[in-house]
Amino acid sequence: MTANASFSADSSETPGLTDVDAYMVGLGQAARAAAARMRRATTGDKNRALSAMAERLAAARCEVLAANDRDLERGRANGLEAALLDRLALNEARFDAMLEGLAQVAALPDPVGEIDGLHSRPSGIQVGRMRVPLGVIGIIYESRPNVTLEAASLCLKSGNACILRGGSEAKESNAAIAACIREGLVDAGLPETAVQVVATTDRAAVGRLIAMPDFVDVIIPRGGKSLIERISREARVPVIKHLDGVCHVYIDATADPDKALAVAVNAKTHRYGTCNTMETLLVDAPLAETLLPRLAAAYAEHGVELRGCERTRAILPEAVAAGEADWHAEYLAPILAIRVVEGINEAIAHIERYGSHHTDAIITEHYGLARRFLAEVDSSSVMVNASTRFADGFEYGLGAEIGISTDKLHARGPVGLEGLTTLKYVVLGDGQIRQ
Amino acid sequence: MTANASFSADSSETPGLTDVDAYMVGLGQAARAAAARMRRATTGDKNRALSAMAERLAAARCEVLAANDRDLERGRANGLEAALLDRLALNEARFDAMLEGLAQVAALPDPVGEIDGLHSRPSGIQVGRMRVPLGVIGIIYESRPNVTLEAASLCLKSGNACILRGGSEAKESNAAIAACIREGLVDAGLPETAVQVVATTDRAAVGRLIAMPDFVDVIIPRGGKSLIERISREARVPVIKHLDGVCHVYIDATADPDKALAVAVNAKTHRYGTCNTMETLLVDAPLAETLLPRLAAAYAEHGVELRGCERTRAILPEAVAAGEADWHAEYLAPILAIRVVEGINEAIAHIERYGSHHTDAIITEHYGLARRFLAEVDSSSVMVNASTRFADGFEYGLGAEIGISTDKLHARGPVGLEGLTTLKYVVLGDGQIRQ
Numbered sequence: 001m002t003a004n005a006s007f008s009a010d011s012s013e014t015p016g017l018t019d020v021d022a023y024m025v026g027l028g029q030a031a032r033a034a035a036a037r038m039r040r041a042t043t044g045d046k047n048r049a050l051s052a053m054a055e056r057l058a059a060a061r062c063e064v065l066a067a068n069d070r071d072l073e074r075g076r077a078n079g080l081e082a083a084l085l086d087r088l089a090l091n092e093a094r095f096d097a098m099l100e101g102l103a104q105v106a107a108l109p110d111p112v113g114e115i116d117g118l119h120s121r122p123s124g125i126q127v128g129r130m131r132v133p134l135g136v137i138g139i140i141y142e143s144r145p146n147v148t149l150e151a152a153s154l155c156l157k158s159g160n161a162c163i164l165r166g167g168s169e170a171k172e173s174n175a176a177i178a179a180c181i182r183e184g185l186v187d188a189g190l191p192e193t194a195v196q197v198v199a200t201t202d203r204a205a206v207g208r209l210i211a212m213p214d215f216v217d218v219i220i221p222r223g224g225k226s227l228i229e230r231i232s233r234e235a236r237v238p239v240i241k242h243l244d245g246v247c248h249v250y251i252d253a254t255a256d257p258d259k260a261l262a263v264a265v266n267a268k269t270h271r272y273g274t275c276n277t278m279e280t281l282l283v284d285a286p287l288a289e290t291l292l293p294r295l296a297a298a299y300a301e302h303g304v305e306l307r308g309c310e311r312t313r314a315i316l317p318e319a320v321a322a323g324e325a326d327w328h329a330e331y332l333a334p335i336l337a338i339r340v341v342e343g344i345n346e347a348i349a350h351i352e353r354y355g356s357h358h359t360d361a362i363i364t365e366h367y368g369l370a371r372r373f374l375a376e377v378d379s380s381s382v383m384v385n386a387s388t389r390f391a392d393g394f395e396y397g398l399g400a401e402i403g404i405s406t407d408k409l410h411a412r413g414p415v416g417l418e419g420l421t422t423l424k425y426v427v428l429g430d431g432q433i434r435q
Numbered sequence: 436m437t438a439n440a441s442f443s444a445d446s447s448e449t450p451g452l453t454d455v456d457a458y459m460v461g462l463g464q465a466a467r468a469a470a471a472r473m474r475r476a477t478t479g480d481k482n483r484a485l486s487a488m489a490e491r492l493a494a495a496r497c498e499v500l501a502a503n504d505r506d507l508e509r510g511r512a513n514g515l516e517a518a519l520l521d522r523l524a525l526n527e528a529r530f531d532a533m534l535e536g537l538a539q540v541a542a543l544p545d546p547v548g549e550i551d552g553l554h555s556r557p558s559g560i561q562v563g564r565m566r567v568p569l570g571v572i573g574i575i576y577e578s579r580p581n582v583t584l585e586a587a588s589l590c591l592k593s594g595n596a597c598i599l600r601g602g603s604e605a606k607e608s609n610a611a612i613a614a615c616i617r618e619g620l621v622d623a624g625l626p627e628t629a630v631q632v633v634a635t636t637d638r639a640a641v642g643r644l645i646a647m648p649d650f651v652d653v654i655i656p657r658g659g660k661s662l663i664e665r666i667s668r669e670a671r672v673p674v675i676k677h678l679d680g681v682c683h684v685y686i687d688a689t690a691d692p693d694k695a696l697a698v699a700v701n702a703k704t705h706r707y708g709t710c711n712t713m714e715t716l717l718v719d720a721p722l723a724e725t726l727l728p729r730l731a732a733a734y735a736e737h738g739v740e741l742r743g744c745e746r747t748r749a750i751l752p753e754a755v756a757a758g759e760a761d762w763h764a765e766y767l768a769p770i771l772a773i774r775v776v777e778g779i780n781e782a783i784a785h786i787e788r789y790g791s792h793h794t795d796a797i798i799t800e801h802y803g804l805a806r807r808f809l810a811e812v813d814s815s816s817v818m819v820n821a822s823t824r825f826a827d828g829f830e831y832g833l834g835a836e837i838g839i840s841t842d843k844l845h846a847r848g849p850v851g852l853e854g855l856t857t858l859k860y861v862v863l864g865d866g867q868i869r870q
Contacts, residue, residue: 036787040811113810119832125821127831130809134843217843238673238844259866266868352471361862374565374861375548376475386560386864395869396562396860397554408569408652409673410844413860425831425848426809427796429821431694433701434830 028215053184133159145173168201245275463650488619568594580608603636680710
C-alpha cells in the first residue's frame with residue numbers, strides 16, 4: 001500500500017524520517033499492542049493516568065508555554081492569519097482549562113464493561129451486550145494544541161489506544177504536551193504507546209494513517225470541510241465525520257411569540273461561527289405579519305443581515321432577496337436566510353431538501369405538531385422550543401465531546417465517551433449446546 | 436460519477452435498459468422519497484403491509500414456484516453446481532417458511548420511536564435519544580430468492596426503504612416475489628417504492644448502488660468473502676459487512692470435562708459450513724493428556740480430520756501436523772485445528788493473533804478466568820460454557836437477522852431490526868436559550 005497522492009502532494013518536512021510508511025506502520029503496531037492492554041485497564045488505572053498527566057503537565061507549564069511561544073513565533077513569521085494564531089495560542093487560562101478538562105474526564109463514569117439487557121433464552125444461555133473500547137482511534141486535527149490533550153484523555157478513559165495527528169503549526173506545543181501524556185501513562189503503569197502523537201509533519205503520514213485497517217479501527221477528523229471530505233473519500237477504515245451544519249428553526253403558527261423571538265435570536269446570534277448556529281429561519285405564514293418585524297428589529301440590534309423569500313420581503317422590504325444558494329448556505333456569519341412557509345409540511349420538506357441533518361428546531365405550543373417534527377425530521381438533533389445552540393456534548397450532559405457526528409451509523413450527534421466504544425455480545429452458559 | 440470498473444467487467448444482460456446509471460439513480464430517488472413516508476409509518480401500517488404481502492404471496496404461490504422452476508431450469512442448462520441450485524430452489528416447505536417469516540417479523544416489537552434516557556439538564560431542557568430508521572438500505576445478495584422477502588420484511592418493519600439486488604440466477608423468482616411485495620405495500624397504503632428489486636442483472640448496477648451516498652445510507656452485502664471485500668473497497672457509503680468466522684473454543688484446566696466435550700463437539704460438528712462453527716480448539720496443557728483422547732474419539736465418530744500442534748500430536752499421533760495456515764483457516768469443513776496452550780494468556784494471545792473477532796468461547800469453572808475472557812477477547816460474541824453455534828440472531832432473541840456483522844462500528848454480531856435503525860438526539864424545551 002502507498003500513501004494517498006493527495007495527502008503527499010504537500011512539500012515534505014519530515015524531521016529525520018526517511019520512510020514515513022514504515023514509521024506509521026510502527027505507530028500502528030505499537031497502538032494495536034497497547035490497545036490489548038488498555039482493554040483490561042481498570043477505571044482506577046485510567047483515572048490515575050489522567051491525574052498523573054495533570055501533575056506532569058502542571059509541572060511542565062513553563063516548557064509547554066515556551067514551546068507554544070516558539071510555534072506562535074514561527075506562525076507569525078510564516079504569515080499565519082490572526083484567527084489561526086488565536087486557535088494556536090495557549091495562554092495561562094487555556095492552560096488551566098486543559099488541566100480542568102483532565103479532572104472532568106476523570107470524574108466521568110467509565111462506560112467500559114457495562115452489560116445491558118442480559119436475559120435468559122429458551123436454550124438456557126443468557127445473552128447480553130457488553131460495552132467495550134473500539135481499539136485504536138486515529139484523530140486528525142488542525143491548529144489547536146489543546147485538542148491533543150482532550151483527544152488523548154477521552155480515548156484513554158474509554159479504554160482505547162490512539163494515534164494523534166495535529167497541525168504542523170502546533171508541532172512544538174503538541175510534542176511538549178505529548179511528553180507529559182507519556183509520562184503520566186508510565187506513572188500509572190499503562191503503556192506509553194497508548195497515546196502516540198505523530199512526530200512527522202509530512203502529509204503522507206495522514207494518507208497512511210487512514211489506510212491501515214489492520215492497526216486503526218476508526219478515524220475521527222476534526223477540521224474544515226475539505227479536509228474531512230478528502231479523508232472520507234480516501235480512508236480505508238470507518239470515519240466518524242462532521243460535515244456542515246445548516247440548521248433551521250421553524251416557528252409554527254401556534255408558537256408563543258416571546259419564546260419564538262428569544263430562541264430565534266439566540267440560535268442565530270449567540271455565536272456565529274459554530275455548526276449548531278441557525279442559518280435559515282422558517283416562519284409559518286399566519287405568524288409572519290406580526291412576528292417578522294419584531295424579529296427584524298432584534299436582528300438589526302445584532303447587525304445581522306437578513307435574506308428573505310418574496311413573502312418575507314413583502315413584510316420586511318429591507319431584507320435582501322434570497323436565492324437558491326442561500327437555502328443551502330452555512331454562513332457561519334451574521335447573515336440569516338428567512339422563508340415564510342405554509343405549515344409544517346412545507347417546513348419539513350424545506351429542511352429535508354436543504355438542510356444538512358445536523359440540528360433543527362420547531363417552536364410550537366401544538367402537541368401533535370411537536371410530536372410530528374420530532375419523528376419526521378431526520379437530523380442528528382431535533383428540538384422543540386429550544387435553541388439549536390444546545391446541540392453540544394456538554395449541554396447534553398456527555399461531560400465531554402470529541403466532536404459532533406453528522407453520520408447516521410454508529411455515533412450521531414455529539415460524540416462523547418460512549419461514541420468511542422462499541423457493544424459486543426456476551427453469552428453465559430453452563431455447557432449448553434445447540435440442538 | 437461512473438460505475439466501478441470491476442463491477443461492470445461482466446457481460447451485460449440488461450433487459451431493455453440502455454442506461455444503467457440513470458436507472459439506478461431513478462431507484463435511488465424513489466427510495467429516498469419513500470423513506471420520508473416510511474419514517475412516519477405507524478407500527479400498524481407496517482404490520483398490515485407484512486400481512487398483505489403474505490396474502491399476496493400465498494395467492495401467487497403457483498406463479499412464484501413456476502418462476503422459480505424457470506430459474507432452476509436455466510441454472511441447470513447453464514451448468515450451475517448442485518449446491519447453488521439447492522440454494523436457488525423454492526420448494527413447498529421453503530415457501531411456507533417465507534410466509535411464516537413474514538408473520539414472525541410482524542410479531543416483533545417495533546424499535547422505531549423508542550426514546551431512551553430522557554433526562555433534565557441544568558439549563559432546563561430535557562435530552563434523550565430516539566430510535567429512528569436509517570433511511571435507505573441497499574442489500575446485495577446471491578442466489579437464495581427467499582432473502583428477497585426476508586430483507587424486505589426487516590427493512591419495512593424498521594421503517595426503512597430498501598433497494599434489493601439479488602443474484603441473476605434467481606431473477607425470475609425475485610421478480611415474482613417483488614410483485615407480491617409491491618402489491619402488499621399498496622394494499623396497506625404504503626409507497627410501492629419502499630421496496631425496490633433491481634430489475635437489471637447488469638453488474639454495473641452494483642457499482643452504482645454502492646456509490647450513491649445521496650440516495651443510499653448503508654449497504655449490506657450478503658455473500659462470499661470476495662464479493663464483500665470488493666464492495667467494502669469500492670463503496671462510497673457505509674457497509675455493514677460480514678467477513679470470515681475463525682472461531683475458537685478454549686478449554687481451561689478447570690473446565691468440567693463432560694461440558695467441555697459436549698461443547699467442543701457441538702461447536703465443530705453441529706454444522707460445518709456456518710460462520711459460527713469452531714475452527715480451532717485450544718486446550719489448556721494440564722487437561723490435554725486426559726481430554727484430547729476422549730475428544731479425538733468423539734470427532735472420529737463424526738469423521739472430523741484433526742490437525743494438531745506438536746504437543747497435540749504427542750498425545751494424538753493420528754493428528755496431521757498443523758502449519759501456520761491452519762491457525763488462520765476458516766475450513767467450513769469437517770477439519771479441526773487443535774493447539775495445546777499454557778493457560779489463558781496464551782489462549783487469548785492466539786485468538787487475538789489468528790482469530791477473526793467473530794465468536795470465541797471459554798470452557799471453565801473458574802470465575803476470574805471467565806470474567807477475564809469476557810472482558811479481554813475482542814470478538815463480536817464472547818461466550819462462557821456455551822457452543823459458538825449459538826451466535827445467531829434467532830438464538831439471541833433478535834427474532835430475525837439480516838446478517839452478522841464483523842465490523843466494530845454501529846452493529847456488531849447478529850444484526851436484527853435494531854441494527855437497521857439509529858439514534859438521534861431529541862431535546863424538549865419550553866423556550867430555553869443558551870447562555
